[in-house]
Every structure is written in C-alpha cells, then in structure tokens.
Amino acid sequence: MIFSSFISASLAAPYMVSALLLLLILEQLSYLVKKGNLPGPLFVPPIIGNAIALVRDPTSFWNKQSAMARISTGGLSANYLIGKFIVYIRDTELSHQIFSNVRPDAFHLVGHPFGKKLFGDHNLIYMFGEDHKSVRRQLAPNFTPKALSTYTSLQQLVILRHVRRWWEEESFSGGSRPVSLRNLVRELNLETSQTVFVGPYLDEEARNTFRTDYNLFNLGSMALPIDIPWFAFGEARRAVKRLADTLAVCAGKSKARMAAGEEPTCLIDFWMQAIVAEIKSGDPAPPHSGDEEIGGFLFDFLFAAQDASTSSLLWAVALLDSEPSVLSRVREEVARIWSPESGDGLITVDQLAEMKYTRSVAREVVRFRPPATMVPHVAAENFRLTESYTIPKGTIVFPSVFDSSFQGFTEPDRFDPDRFNETRRENEVFKRNFLAFGWASHQCVGQRYALNHLVLFIAMFSTMCDFKRLRSDRCDDIVYCPTIAPKDGCTVLLSRRVATYPNLSSN
Template structure:
C-alpha cells in the first residue's frame, strides 16, 4: 500500500504535466478545426490567446484582422481568452449577422464579455416579443415633442462647456486636448437629458466616478476580482443601474402627479403611468430595476459613441477648411448668437449641409467600429464556411463604411446631399447605427446632438489643431478617437456668448 502511494506521489507531477499538455494540444486542435481554411494565426498562445496583443494595442490588432480578411473571403479568425472569434469585413456577410439576431442564431453582446459586465437587464440582450414590447415603450422618448425638449437642454450644456473650454485655452494661448473635455460634456448632457432633475450634485459626481471606472474596465482583461479594473467596472455598473432605477421611481411619482415631462425618463414614465391609470396592468419590463438597466444601455450608447463623433467632427472641420466655411455660412443664415435665442427644431432642420457633415463624420469614423455577437448555434454563413456555436463574431461597421460609397476614402459631406443621396443609394453600407431589429433607437437624438455641437462650436469658437506626428491615427478608448485626443487652440469667435435659457 505504502509502495503504491509512493509511486503515485512520484508520478503525480508527470501526470499533471501530461494532462496540461493534453489540454493545450486539444485547445490548439479545437482552434484549428474551427478555423478551417480562414486566414488567421496558425498557433495561438495557450488559454489567453492573443488577448495581450488586443489590450496592449487594439488599433493594430483590429487593423491586422481587417487586412487579413481583405486578402481572402472577407473573414479572418483569432482566439481571445478561450473564445474563438471571427472578424467580418464583407458588408453582405455582416448583414447576415445583423438580420439574424434571435435565440437560435446570434445574440448581440455589445462587448466580448458584455453580459458579465453590463448585467442582465439590458435591451441589447432581448429578443422577439419582449424586445418589441420594450422598444414600443421607448417610442415616446423620441417623438418630435420629446426631441424638441432635448435639443434645448443639449444647447445649454454645450454652451456652458464651450465657454469653459475657451477659458481653459486662455483665449488661444495654449492648446487643450478635447478628449476628456468632450467626455465631460457628453456625460453632463446624458445626465441632464435622460434623468434631469432626479440627480443632485453629489449623485452626479458619484455617477461620473463610476462611469469612469466602467470605461477603464471595459478596455481591460476580464478578471472579475477585487483590485482588477474589470471587476471594479462590473461593480460600478451595478451602482449606476441602481442610481438610474431610483430616478425611474421618482419620475413615475412625478408623472402620476400630472406634471409635465422635462427629460427622457419623464416621457417614458408618463406613458407607463397612463397605461396603468387606464386600468391595464403595468407593461412588461417596466419595474424600476429593469428600466435602470435599459437607461444604462442608453447611457453607454450615447456617451462613448457621441464622444467619438464630436472629436472627429472637430478634427475633420480643421482638416477641411472649405467644409468649415460652408458650415459657418449656413448656420449664420439660420441662427444668430446675438439673438440670445435657442436653435429651434425648425432651424435645426434647415441646416441641411451641417447635417450632411455630421452624417459624413459618422460614416468616415463610425464610433463603434464593430458590433460583437455570439453564435447561439452553428450558422451557415457562406458556401464555404459555417460559424461554430459559441464563436464571438465581429461584423465591421468601419470596413462597411469604406465599401460602395463614391471615393469612400475621401471626406465628402456632399455625398449626403439631395442630389447624390448616397445614404440611400448605399444604405446597406451605412451601418453606424446598426441594422435589423436592434438598430439604434436613439439615432435621431444622436444626430441632433452632433449637428447642434458642430453648429455651435464652429460659430462660437475659432480653433486650430495643434498637430503632432500621428495625431489623426485611430485609438480605442473604448470607441475610436484621434490619437492626440484632438488637441486644439481655442478662442472666442463672437463678441459675446449668447445668453441662452429655457423659456
């Protein structure tokens, strides 16, 4: 007996080593079987795959995936922390993913480890009747009346921040990096538009801290332990959704008292309260906790995507003086800062060229360059390839934006003019707001925000880029941004800033 134990003890290290080697061999074989003929690395580091390369330099990582896919059938593969991934460069293949978001095909995840990070109460994880029901509930949030309310709030926040930026720049004597400033602008805009009166100053500050933790964790390795950025981000999301759930409850009480909506959550809760007061049961997924999760979904979509678009708008306006001059001429014909009046929704609609510039910014530099999905089952994507169950699939919105369009590498707002209408002619390539059942529900709000920013920034401020080597290179943080954070000199362009106010 003692001899048997001794033999086992002496052999144990070899058995463990053999089991580990067998696991690693099976991992590599599994990867190669799933890879089949598609381009991608022939060998991947054990267990973590190429996660280190992704986290260290996401721009280079995804550029290589795109370049590899472009040399073959529009697909390439890789391996990230136990997950086989497929990158899709071809637009029509991407459409097959967007059009098949359902329980037995693809699940939208928004982030490679999104469900663990965002939590369960999130609109992007819903399907079928549940998804349609919630989108119907959300519809009152984006009516013309609601959007008009938001545009007024957006302008007040934009003006407040533009004044602050110009002061920071000391009237153009020193350059300022706009990345963090724009993030602060957008975070205040989201807080004000989404849940306006329901967050006091202390709650807003805590909200800002938690959202910054979330941003940091979303770009980190998915290690859900204390002290690691991903774990801190997951706990921050929990606190954020709890805060938003409290706002939903306060709004329900206020709308039940018959008060007028002043922000997005009010328009949403007003419809729910009306449904209940008419004698019907509460709509599905309308309790405060679930609404808090949905609001966080809005916040994530609005905050980081909008930050990206505003930065690239400034970068492109600086690079294209003729475009900037045309924007200023158009806005000057329609709105005067000296009037001390807010831009109305009718005036906003008149700014056709400025809206074309905004659309071209979104096409030329789509904020979310990819939209990750998980294959719920084996999916026959093409004649030569079936996506294996469990694969994380990355349809590339960025690559689609440079397919089909006339001279797609050129920044050309006129492609969206009434004469050319390339947003309709090549609409299958314009995927910045998604496609299919999960197309962005707030895209009109997002475009209004970008148009308002371009109009006010270009009218109220003079600006010049502080150029450095590689300043226009793309970096991920987590949506794309100019490498230098869009560093500019700023000075006031008008005699006095408008005295805007809600009336």
C-alpha cells in the first residue's frame, strides 16, 4: 500500500511541477499584459512580486518607481506586490482623476496596500456615497471654532509637559548629549491624540496598554501581510482590534456624560453631544453612530493624526535648523505675540491667528515633506486614465502626493515659507498641487487641527528651546516609519532657552 502510494505520488509529481510552472508563466504574462507600455520591471518574482524589496527599503523602492514614472510620457510606472498589480502616478492631474473618482464603480480608497484587512471594517476611508456623507456630517461639530479652541489648550499642555520632561532628562543636562527626537516626538503625539480625542476616558493603565498596541500596529503596517500569530502583521491586526474596542468603550462613556448635560472636554464629547442631542429631539440615532463603529472611526483619526504629525514635527525641527533665517523670523514673530511667562503660559486662539509667518512655515513643512507621500486606492473596475492606458480592475493605484508637491510651485525644491504669504498666495495659485491633506470627498476633515498642532509646536519649541542638529552623512535622507522621517531621527543637542517655565499647576 505504501509502495503503491509512493509510485502514484512519483507519477503525479511531474504533472504538479508542470501545473505550477504554467501558473507562474500565466502570472508573468498577466503582469506584462496589465503593464502594457508602462515603465516597470520586465520580470517580477513569482507570487510575492517585489514585496521584499519594498519592505527592506521602502525609500529606494518608491524612488525607483518615481524615477521610472518621470521618464514616462504619461507620468506612470508599474510593479507587482503579493499578487497585486500596482500603478504609480507621478503626474498631479492624473492623481486628481483618482481622488475625484472615489466611488463604488471606480476607485476605493484603501489607505494602505492591505488596509482593509489591517484596519477592520468600521473605517471612514472605506465608505462611499450617503454613508460617507452621513458620517462626515456627524464629524462637523468636532472641528468648529469652539472645539478647535478646546483642543488648542489641550495640545499646548501636552507639548509643554513633554518639553519640560526633555529638559529634566539627564541626557539633556547642559545639552551635552545627542538625542534622536523621533521616539520623543512620537510619544508626545500619542499623548496628544489620546488627550484630545478621548482624554478623560482613559486611565493611566489604559494609556500604557494603548501605547503598546499602537507600537505593534506601527511595526505591522510596514511588514509583509502574513496574518498568523507571532508575525508582525498578524499582531498589528489584533492590536488594531483592541485599540478600536478601547475607543468604543470611550464613546459609550462619552455618550452617558453628554446625556447628563456635561460640557465637552475632548473631541469625542463634541461628537457624542451632537448625537445625543439628535436622539433627545425625538429623531432616531444617526446611521453609523454605534459605539463599535465610532471606535473604528476614532482609530482612523488616530492613524491619520499620530504618524502624520510625528513626521511633520520632526521635519519642522530639521528644516528650521537648516534655515537659520526662517528660525529667526519665527522667534521674532512669536516673541511679539506671546511669552511663556504671560498669563497662564498658553497661546490664545487670537494669538495663534496672528502668527501668520509661523503658519506659513507650517504649510511649507507639509508641502516640502508631505507626511503621507502616497494615498493608495484600488480600481473597482477598468478605468481609462489616459488615451493610451486603462487601469485594469483590481490594480492598486498610488497617486504620489510627494511628487505633486514639487510640481507647479515656484522653485519647488527650495524650502520657502514666503510662498504662502498674502502677496504670493501659492497655496491658492497652486492649490491643485497641494495634496498633502487629500482632495475631493475624502479630503482630511482634521486638517485645521493638524496645522494648529504644527504651528503650536513650532512656536513653543522654537521659543523655549535652543537646538542644534548633529548632522551625519545623509541624515536628511527620507525613511518610512510608516510616514516619512529624516534618516537620523532628527538628532539634536537641546538646551533650555527661556528663564522661566509656564506654570501648569492650575491647568
């Protein structure tokens, strides 16, 4: 019996090998047909494609895609990743065709090549039509002037706490040791997100667990999509589920507090206050306002705010150090408007509005180094992008926000905050090229919040700290983690610049 089974397996083996070879040949042919005349590799490794090259060195991978697209007449290039044909778009106007056609029969925004699996079902970026409009209407109370004013105070308190902590660390004693800001800024931003989004509803233990899970998510977002225990992607997916569950509990607590007539103190409160008011008026609860769904939407906010903000704050420090005249002008403007020794030590909403040059600096940081360099979409149907190329159904499309940021603007390769002043107004003249916050129906709802945070950090950090970048070979090279950051993590010598520190005891 054993011998006959062995003979049968031996006879079947050549057929199995032939079938496998045939499948691999068909895979290559399918890739070449979809690729057409687009620049891209002529041969791709079977099954996994060039995924290993992407995970090993994302910067080099995407630079090559951009370089191939640059020499293409259509500004496009192609590749293959784990069974998925991909198209990279460098041209701004072609990118607009993707952003403007997010709908069930054209493109689906995925946010990550394997985002649906990683983020879970309840996520704003996967919604269309009336469902998407309904949730965005619910979000409107989160970004009113009153709400943004509340967040501004919370943001500053976190920034001040962390700057003081950095001063008090032994490593900063006298500014004598080099320190990489990447992890420090990431911690600052995670606490900011927790405090602004769900502040009163997370105790210290929950915050620590939250931090651990978010770090697991970060690691998994850059890993191969192997969804089994002990692999980074699988651990990240389970961490996202725990984070969304925690945020869902916060939503339930906020609803109860708002129903009791309490005043909003964080983002979830402004959101739940509007929902509770609608229910109290006798209307049914709005669609997608259950705790579990809101938990998923809040994770979407967290992902959008946390890593993008970390990227922008790091580049702000790096660019201010490399442009002493810009740093000097920021300090002069802030000093005319605000002092950490005045009042309660916080910048008021009116003072923030006066910091026009500092806001121009923030805008230029985001243009010059857009945090999310690409926004992946998947083609739900064949889509004719140009006269000569139709994107095949199932293709993952990567419109490049980074490349668009260097098209159209005056001397785009130069860091120049004055391009956004009231005379030149390049933010309006070249508005279509400024895609850092997206475009059309899925444009970032929290962009004013994000810019406020960057302006506040630049103003406070520049006023309160002296810093000197410790430049090393290729320290300004871009790395993905998962948004972009300087290769050296923005390593600086840091020292105290002001004599006194704002008194936070009353806040």
